[in-house]
Amino acid sequence: MNKTVNTNDQPTFSPPVEYDPQAVEMKWQDRWRERGTNAVDISGARDPYYALMMFPYPSAEGLHVGNLFAFVGNDIYGRFQRLQGHNVFEPFGYDAFGIHSENYALKVGQHPSSLIPQNIANFERQVQRAGLMVDWKQKLATTDPDYYKWTQWVFLQLLKKGLAYKKQAAVNWCPSCKTVLANEQVVGGRCERCDTPVEQRLLEQWFFRISEYAGRLLDNLDHLDWSDSTKTAQRNWIGRSEGAELVFPVETASGEKTDIRVFTTRPDTVFGATYMVIAPEHPLVEELTAPSERAAVEDYLERTAKQDLVTRKTSTEKTGVFTGSYAINPATEKQIPIWIADYVLMEYGTGAIMAVPAHDDRDFEFAMVFGLRIARVVCAEGDDPDSDFSSAYTGSEGARLVNSGEFDGMNVDAAKKAIVEMLATKALAKPVVNYRLHDWCISRQRYWGPPIPIIYCDKCGVVPVPESDLPVLLPYVEDFKPDDSGLSPLARHEDWYRVACPQCGGMARRETDVSDTFLDSAWYFLRYPSVGHDDVAFDRELTQKWLPVDSYIGGNEHAVLHLLYSRFVTMVLHDMGYFDFEEPYVKFRAHGLIIRNGAKMSKSRGNVVIPDEYIATWGADAFRGYLMFLGPFEEGGDFRDASISGVKRFLDRLWFSVVTAIDSGDAPAADDSADVMRKLHQTIKKVGEDTPRLSYNTAIAAMMEYMNVLRRGERTPRRHEVEPVVQLVAPFAPHIAEELWERLGHTESVFDAGWPSFDAALATEETVEIAVQVNGKLRGRLQVSRDTEKDEALKLAMADPTIAKFVSGEPKKIIFVPGRLLNIVV
RNA sequence: GCGGAAGUGGCGGAACUGGUAGACGCGCUGGACUUAGGAUCCAGUGGGGCAACCCGUGGGGGUUCGAGUCCCCCCUUUCGCACCA
Numbered sequence: 001m002n003k004t005v006n007t008n009d010q011p012t013f014s015p016p017v018e019y020d021p022q023a024v025e026m027k028w029q030d031r032w033r034e035r036g037t038n039a040v041d042i043s044g045a046r047d048p049y050y051a052l053m054m055f056p057y058p059s060a061e062g063l064h065v066g067n068l069f070a071f072v073g074n075d076i077y078g079r080f081q082r083l084q085g086h087n088v089f090e091p092f093g094y095d096a097f098g099i100h101s102e103n104y105a106l107k108v109g110q111h112p113s114s115l116i117p118q119n120i121a122n123f124e125r126q127v128q129r130a131g132l133m134v135d136w137k138q139k140l141a142t143t144d145p146d147y148y149k150w151t152q153w154v155f156l157q158l159l160k161k162g163l164a165y166k167k168q169a170a171v172n173w174c175p176s177c178k179t180v181l182a183n184e185q186v187v188g189g190r191c192e193r194c195d196t197p198v199e200q201r202l203l204e205q206w207f208f209r210i211s212e213y214a215g216r217l218l219d220n221l222d223h224l225d226w227s228d229s230t231k232t233a234q235r236n237w238i239g240r241s242e243g244a245e246l247v248f249p250v251e252t253a254s255g256e257k258t259d260i261r262v263f264t265t266r267p268d269t270v271f272g273a274t275y276m277v278i279a280p281e282h283p284l285v286e287e288l289t290a291p292s293e294r295a296a297v298e299d300y301l302e303r304t305a306k307q308d309l310v311t312r313k314t315s316t317e318k319t320g321v322f323t324g325s326y327a328i329n330p331a332t333e334k335q336i337p338i339w340i341a342d343y344v345l346m347e348y349g350t351g352a353i354m355a356v357p358a359h360d361d362r363d364f365e366f367a368m369v370f371g372l373r374i375a376r377v378v379c380a381e382g383d384d385p386d387s388d389f390s391s392a393y394t395g396s397e398g399a400r401l402v403n404s405g406e407f408d409g410m411n412v413d414a415a416k417k418a419i420v421e422m423l424a425t426k427a428l429a430k431p432v433v434n435y436r437l438h439d440w441c442i443s444r445q446r447y448w449g450p451p452i453p454i455i456y457c458d459k460c461g462v463v464p465v466p467e468s469d470l471p472v473l474l475p476y477v478e479d480f481k482p483d484d485s486g487l488s489p490l491a492r493h494e495d496w497y498r499v500a501c502p503q504c505g506g507m508a509r510r511e512t513d514v515s516d517t518f519l520d521s522a523w524y525f526l527r528y529p530s531v532g533h534d535d536v537a538f539d540r541e542l543t544q545k546w547l548p549v550d551s552y553i554g555g556n557e558h559a560v561l562h563l564l565y566s567r568f569v570t571m572v573l574h575d576m577g578y579f580d581f582e583e584p585y586v587k588f589r590a591h592g593l594i595i596r597n598g599a600k601m602s603k604s605r606g607n608v609v610i611p612d613e614y615i616a617t618w619g620a621d622a623f624r625g626y627l628m629f630l631g632p633f634e635e636g637g638d639f640r641d642a643s644i645s646g647v648k649r650f651l652d653r654l655w656f657s658v659v660t661a662i663d664s665g666d667a668p669a670a671d672d673s674a675d676v677m678r679k680l681h682q683t684i685k686k687v688g689e690d691t692p693r694l695s696y697n698t699a700i701a702a703m704m705e706y707m708n709v710l711r712r713g714e715r716t717p718r719r720h721e722v723e724p725v726v727q728l729v730a731p732f733a734p735h736i737a738e739e740l741w742e743r744l745g746h747t748e749s750v751f752d753a754g755w756p757s758f759d760a761a762l763a764t765e766e767t768v769e770i771a772v773q774v775n776g777k778l779r780g781r782l783q784v785s786r787d788t789e790k791d792e793a794l795k796l797a798m799a800d801p802t803i804a805k806f807v808s809g810e811p812k813k814i815i816f817v818p819g820r821l822l823n824i825v826v
Numbered sequence: 827g828c829g830g831a832a833g834u835g836g837c838g839g840a841a842c843u844g845g846u847a848g849a850c851g852c853g854c855u856g857g858a859c860u861u862a863g864g865a866u867c868c869a870g871u872g873g874g875g876c877a878a879c880c881c882g883u884g885g886g887g888g889u890u891c892g893a894g895u896c897c898c899c900c901c902u903u904u905c906g907c908a909c910c911a
Contacts, residue, residue: 229830236829239910264911277911316827316909348910355911361827362909436910556905593905629851630838635831637838643852650851652866689842698840701850708850771846776892778846815891821845825891 019655021619025735029128037749038133040089042529042542049086050546051078052525052585054554054562055093057100058119058141060108063126065609065627065639066594066601072624073591073633073694074553075132079731080691081551082133083755089546090133091528093140094120097148098517099177102448103194106481112448113476116143126612131620131734133751138531142520147527148450149471150537154523154569155442155453155515156464161572163209164442166462171441173201178482179445200305203486206452206513207439210568214238214435216582217567225587227634230559237560239436241265244420246354247428248276248327250338252287260284260327260338263349263434266359268415270331270423271404272377273354276338277320277366279346280304288338290324297321297340304342318343318366329354330428331404331419341366349434357392364392377404378412440565442516447480447489449514457501457508466502472510488512521562522569525549525584540579548581556590563588589694592636594627601639609639621733622648628696628732650704651736654722654729657710658740661717672712676721679709681763684756687728696732703728719744724756771821772797774806782822790816797822 032038040048053074056067075090082088096116105112120141127134140147158164173179176196210217218238221231243265250260260276278284280301289297300321320341329336343362344353357367357374367374374389381398393399396412407415423429443452451472453465465472475496480489490496491512501508529542548570554562566584574582593600596607614623625647631637683706690699706725710717723744730737730750741750765786770793772780780803782796794814797803807826815823 232830233906236907241910243911262911266911318909343909343911345910353911360911362911365909434910560906632839640838640852643838646851649866693842697838698850701840704850769846773846773892776845776890781846813891815845817845821892823845823891 018659019652019736021621021651021736022616024739025129025131025620028735028738029131031738035749037751038090038135039137040087040135042089042138042546045087045089045545047086048546049078049081049088050525050529050549050551051081051088051090052528052549052552053090054552054558055095055521055524056123057098058094058096058116058123059100060104060115060119061603061608062119062122062610062612064601065611068126068130068611069594069627069636070553070555070591071127071132072130072627073696074551076624076628076691076696076731077551077553077694079133079734079751080755082751083727083730083753085754088133089135089138089529091138091140091531092127092132092134092136093524093528094123094142095517095521095524096120096141096143097449097514097520099179099444099446099448102446102480103177105448111476111478111480113143116141129615129620130611130624133734138528140524140527140531142450142517142524145471145473146534147524148474148520150527151450151515151520151523152453152465152470152472153467153537154519154573156467156470157576158208158569158572159464161576163212163572164206165209166204166206168202168204169207169441171201171203171205173199173203173486175199175484178484201486203443203445205441205443206454206511206515207441208568210440210565211435211437213568213571214240214437215433216571217437217564218435220567220583224583224585226585227589230556230563230588230590233556233559234564237437237564241434241436243267243432243434244416244429245350245432246270246330246423248330248336248354250284250288250325250327252284253290253325254287256287258284258287260352261350262352262354263432264354266356266412266416267420267423267429268401268404268407268410268412269356269359269377270329270354270419271401271407272356272358272375273329273331273336274357274373274375275336275355275367276327277341277344277353277355277363278323278338279344279351280340280342281346282340282351285323285340288323288325293322293324297323300340316343316362316365318362318369320366320370322370330423330426337372339366339370347438348436358389359392359394361392361394364389375403377401440516440518440568442519443513444516445486445488445513446482447474447477447514449517450474450520451490452511452513452515454511455499455501455508456511457504457506459506460501460503460508463501463503463508469502474514488514490514518561518565519569522565523573525552525566526570526573538578543579547579548583549585550587552585552588553591554588555593559590589634592631592634594636594639596639614641614644618644618648619651619735621736622651625651625700625732629700631697633694633696647700650700650707651733653707653711654725655736655740657707657717658722658726658743661719661722662743664716664718672715673718673721676710676715678762678765679706680721680724681758684724684728684758685760685763688755688758691731700732726750727753727756768819770819772800772803773821773823774803775825776823777806779803779806786819788818790814790822793822794824797824 051074053071078088078090101112101116105115142148155164174196176194218235218240221234243263244267245261245263246267248260248262249257251257320339323338323340325338326335327338344351355363357363357372358376359378378393378399379402380393380395399412401407401410401415407418410418420429420431451474453470453472455463455465457463475493477493482489497510497512499508499510526538526543529546530536530539533539570584571582595601596609599607601608611623622644626644629647683702686702687699703725710721726737726740727750737750746753767783768786769781769783771778772782780800784793784796793816807824809826811824811826813825
């Protein structure tokens with residue numbers, strides 16, 4: 001290499017022109033393909049490691065940096081595990097069904113079945129160009145009949161287990177997408193995709209009984225290696241509440257006796273229940289309505305039914321109507337009026353509440369609007385029990401019961417228990433746990449999804465499609481635009497839905513709804529190892545071998561839904577005996593978001609960054625490195641192209657150093673080689689610790705630091721000083737690592753070379769700089785040997801006049817932290 | 827309103843269990859080499875001060891020999907959920 005030393009003692013390097021990222025990257029991508037470097041021996045691999053990333057929706061715009069950021073983060077993790085000796089399976093696939101694709105197809109006037117393959121081809125090109133260690137022989141797409149055949153099979157398993165059922169329900173209806181949305185797809189009362197206000201509609205829908213698994217889904221979280229924020233999100237979504245169900249006897253308008261059951265978390269306040277509210281959809285509404293109130297009630301019901309869910313869910317304005325009937329408060333045994341109001345939701349609890357205006361904000365507000373009685377039964381410490389109300393008192397700490405008969409003076413917790421026990425003796429109460437988690441509506445009145453494998457026969461009723469008849473192919477239809485009939489576009493194709501009943505052979509019709517995209521993605525990780533096995537959804541042995549997933553990386557936007565649904569499906573299949581694990585992902589980490597100019601990237605903002613041109617300019621290795629260096633992987637960061645050059649320079653220097661080391665052959669080590677070796681071993685240690693923690697930015701910084709030490713002054717690097725760095729950098733910049741590894745004379749892939757070990761003794765400094773403080777203020781630094789003791793350090797410090805001048809008289813106290821600092825307190 | 831996360835130089839960010847704040851990178855300043863350089867290399871770079879020193883991690887208190895880190899109160903940003911009884 002052309003290194004010369006000028007008279008100013010400043011080394012001059014000629015630019016390392018030989019490093020041509022494009023050429024190197026093309027060469028190695030070809031090599032990997034030819035040699036099958038990234039392919040895994042699915043059935044024979046020992047020490048398997050499943051490094052999964054959330055599969056993307058193959059959009060027409062192609063892969064953007066947000067996708068790539070996530071994929072590269074996973075790839076680094078996977079490659080690192082491979083260097084640790086695991087057989088790493090890093091599959092790739094496409095979540096290609098769904099409203100996204102369908103809407104786009106409608107917009108551009110092309111059929112999704114022709115769009116999707118184009119998009120997939122484009123994604124694949126981009127992913128390969130980025131150099132991911134993907135085993136392409138195991139790829140899948142949810143739109144492939146060989147895949148969705150088994151999605152339909154999963155549906156049938158849930159049906160078999162009694163966990164799929166059909167019911168008519170008020171559902172979220174998007175008037176623009178003309179389809180039903182899951183609760184989860186409604187954001188702030190608006191459609192997640194098109195932002196149109198959502199309305200309610202009544203439709204027959206297929207549901208999965210996920211609520212039955214709420215307790216397990218919640219409890220298992222304690223044992224998962226997931227980030228706490230994700231677990232918290234899941235816990236909140238599941239929403240466990242402990243309380244009691246109380247029974248309020250009532251008499252209907254026609255004089256019949258019946259009960260209304262309510263759920264409450266505050267049974268201690270039952271003496272303060274001065275009225276009762278049932279949801280407009282409550283089954284007893286009709287019977288409880290007195291003739292005199294009929295007109296008013298009907299009017300109110302009509303108004304709320306028309307009301308879209310936005311107003312209903314977001315408005316806190318209290319509306320309601322009196323039924324004309326009364327219930328008996330089981331505690332006071334007094335009559336209380338029964339009201340109908342839309343602030344009580346039929347989907348939660350029992351659809352009826354006991355209203356305690358003195359101790360619940362919503363009940364208080366309602367009572368104020370309608371002039372209902374307010375009775376205080378809990379009194380805060382030091383409060384006057386007879387004072388007036390200006391708001392509800394919802395606290396409980398230090399509070400005592402009042403106006404509650406024999407329970408007066410009890411604290412809230414004791415009263416909760418005692419009152420439920422007392423009412424239970426009359427069969428008027430029992431402790432209950434409630435969850436906010438609703439059953440999962442999987443029906444979609446759309447075209448672009450797997451048809452739900454059900455046949456309706458006039459004679460036999462609801463008949464599941466026999467497993468041997470799967471898949472129920474999604475027919476190619478030109479006219480797939482949804483209409484507002486509430487039916488899927490497939491319902492317009494009689495030739496498709498007319499079918500013989502599998503049981504009696506008579507005339508029957510297919511279910512014309514397709515299933516939710518979340519069902520496609522709720523089991524894809526089970527499929528990857530078994531891709532190519534056309535006789536089963538997932539091969540038993542391969543599944544036991546590779547699953548559960550060792551490490552899963554994905555976006556936090558899926559922290560709740562996708563993760564919850566896939567946990568549920570896994571749990572059900574486990575219960576059916578298909579495999580022996582019940583949680584799909586041992587470890588999950590959410591990556592951060594890449595933003596641009598402080599805003600989330602989106603088409604509408606026009607700030608989407610497509611990686612292609614950056615890769616063309618800087619190379620995939622530099623671009624990967626840059627993405628990982630711009631911030632902590634789990635936090636993301638702002639994309640700004642200015643600083644890519646820093647990572648590129650690092651790779652240039654690495655290249656130059658390695659090539660120089662090779663050229664210098666067996667030249668004797670330089671004088672400072674001990675320092676360099678110490679730094680090298682520290683770097684191996686740090687990169688080995690940071691990488692599995694996904695602390696990629698600091699791992700890269702550590703490697704940069706080492707390069708700075710290595711190149712310090714005019715020294716010529718030696719082979720043993722650079723060779724391990726090639727291994728360290730390999731997960732981050734795989735192409736340049738392979739090339740340099742080959743130039744270093746190796747014939748095997750650097751990814752099969754293992755991870756360099758570090759010498760703990762060598763990695764420790766023998767002399768350290770300790771801080772000297774006087775009264776906690778930094779006054780100087782001392783170079784001492786690592787094992788210097790307190791007295792010795794103090795002596796050295798006092799010998800330094802710049803320190804000693806701050807110490808007058810005898811120190812009161814000496815704090816000494818070996819190897820770190822000395823604090824003299826005077 | 828409830829819940830989560832976060833406020834550190836001009837910028838992105840380091841600082842693992844309380845122990846030298848600002849690693850690493852970008853940018854900037856000066857210099858070297860150059861016909862030239864947006865290439866490469868060297869040096870410097872939190873603010874103030876000639877200096878000794880002083881001030882600095884959103885603001886205010888506190889605990890401690892010592893606080894970016896722990897505790898209390900407030901402010902700001904951001905992302906979820908929103909009448910769940």
